[in-house]
Amino acid sequence: MDNSHSQFGGQSKIRWLIEKTSEDWVNLAISNPMEILLDHAHCERKAAGVALQLMFRYVSEPGLSAVLSPLAREELEHFERVLSILNSRGRKLEKLVSPPYGAILAKNIRKDEPRRMLDSFLVAGLIEARSHERMTLLSIHSPDLELRNLYSDLLKSEARHFGIYWRLADERFDRNTLTSRLEELAKVESDALVEMHQEPRMHS
Numbered sequence: 001m002d003n004s005h006s007q008f009g010g011q012s013k014i015r016w017l018i019e020k021t022s023e024d025w026v027n028l029a030i031s032n033p034m035e036i037l038l039d040h041a042h043c044e045r046k047a048a049g050v051a052l053q054l055m056f057r058y059v060s061e062p063g064l065s066a067v068l069s070p071l072a073r074e075e076l077e078h079f080e081r082v083l084s085i086l087n088s089r090g091r092k093l094e095k096l097v098s099p100p101y102g103a104i105l106a107k108n109i110r111k112d113e114p115r116r117m118l119d120s121f122l123v124a125g126l127i128e129a130r131s132h133e134r135m136t137l138l139s140i141h142s143p144d145l146e147l148r149n150l151y152s153d154l155l156k157s158e159a160r161h162f163g164i165y166w167r168l169a170d171e172r173f174d175r176n177t178l179t180s181r182l183e184e185l186a187k188v189e190s191d192a193l194v195e196m197h198q199e200p201r202m203h204s
């Protein structure tokens, strides 16, 4: 697995992800566009929360807030954009049962520093990479033009966010430590999707 950031130029080059998303997921997602949209709104809200949480946890870490603050703002803009489409289609931000994905990844973040910081960056980056991959699929396969446009706009940011978390890790940890831990967590990430949650979700 070659994980260098420079590899991450195009949509098919997400080297972080061990397993590609299945066709079954794509079919389930495009047959349930409103549920995916609602879940997507929650994902953007949570992505903003993760960036803020890291910024607050490592408040004195040089260079971190300067990167994570605009990232959190951008995720909130995504949230607002998805929310406005939901509202325009007569839906609100209803509660939704989350798939086990996020909890499984969170459980694999080690508790002791600095390993906690490394794992937190890598897990956040993996989620961004998966979001990017899935939005790319939706931007191609969704039969709904407004949604295709939404996903194709947002996926570019998710690619950049993946790069941001990679750089945050790469600036602070040696490359061998980073890549070997990334491989372990990438396996956890792909396995978390194997037992597919029955409900249509961005990360089921």
Ligand SMILES: [Fe+2]
Residues within 6 Å of the ligand: 044, 047, 074, 075, 078, 154, 157, 158
């Ligand atoms: Fe986003």
Ligand SMILES: [Fe+2]
Residues within 6 Å of the ligand: 047, 075, 128, 157, 158, 161
């Ligand atoms: Fe993102």
